[in-house]
Amino acid sequence: MDDLSRYSVIERSRAGCAVEIRALRPDDRDRLLTAVDHTSARSLYLRFFGPRRHFTDKEITFFLNVDFTSHVALVAVTEQDGEPVIAGGARYLVTQPGQAEVAFTVIDPFQGQGIGGLLTRHLISIARGKGLTELIAHVLPDNAPMLKLFERCGLPLRKKRDAEAIHVTLQLT
Numbered sequence: 259m260d261d262l263s264r265y266s267v268i269e270r271s272r273a274g275c276a277v278e279i280r281a282l283r284p285d286d287r288d289r290l291l292t293a294v295d296h297t298s299a300r301s302l303y304l305r306f307f308g309p310r311r312h313f314t315d316k317e318i319t320f321f322l323n324v325d326f327t328s329h330v331a332l333v334a335v336t337e338q339d340g341e342p343v344i345a346g347g348a349r350y351l352v353t354q355p356g357q358a359e360v361a362f363t364v365i366d367p368f369q370g371q372g373i374g375g376l377l378t379r380h381l382i383s384i385a386r387g388k389g390l391t392e393l394i395a396h397v398l399p400d401n402a403p404m405l406k407l408f409e410r411c412g413l414p415l416r417k418k419r420d421a422e423a424i425h426v427t428l429q430l431t
């Protein structure tokens with residue numbers, strides 16, 4: 259895909275609900291902040307490796323300012339009471355040539371519906387299309403759902419554990 263900022267694919271959750279996997283847009287600011295409000299302390303802890311609830315303007319700007327080259331971000335959008343809501347998001351940041359670090363969050367009420375799997379599949383396909391060779395992730399050792407997602411994503415995987423985290427490397431080529 260040439261213009262990733264227009265990326266949009268309609269998928270289905272495990273329950274059969276329509277889920278749009280699309281590029282994060284600058285006008286998603288309010289939807290993104292609402293999504294954070296609906297994310298549990300535990301999920302934010304697993305994502306940010308520490309207690310987080312509030313983000314500075316600088317951090318929010320960073321999350322929204324994606325260039326779709328070195329920083330790619332997708333959101334999973336579904337409908338709630340007739341309104342589009344962000345149910346989850348995934349992003350990668352290129353850390354060195356050929357390699358990017360990935361991170362995922364699915365908002366608690368939407369977890370376990372296959373949305374994490376959809377985001378993983380689309381992010382992997384974009385990374386491949388961009389010619390990346392490896393995706394890396396840092397995962398807390400007790401984060402079974404994330405480790406399971408990586409193990410099931412169909413890519414060769416290496417894991418290295420230290421005192422803090424499990425460092426996962428997914429081989430794209």
Ligand SMILES: CC(C)(COP(=O)(O)OP(=O)(O)OC[C@H]1O[C@@H](n2cnc3c(N)ncnc32)[C@H](O)[C@@H]1OP(=O)(O)O)[C@@H](O)C(=O)NCCC(=O)NCCS
Binds near residue numbers: 360
């Ligand atoms: C990790 C995360 C993104 C997964 O998203 P999700 O939409 O719930 O994922 P899916 O529904 O696609 O699948 C998750 C898998 O984990 C499994 N799972 C859920 N809870 C589990 C648990 N406690 N132990 C083992 N497996 C578990 C699910 O059953 C599912 O496996 P299945 O396909 O065999 O049913 C989501 O849980 C999340 O946002 N967690 C908090 C933030 C985080 O951990 N981010 C990762 C930082 S790198």
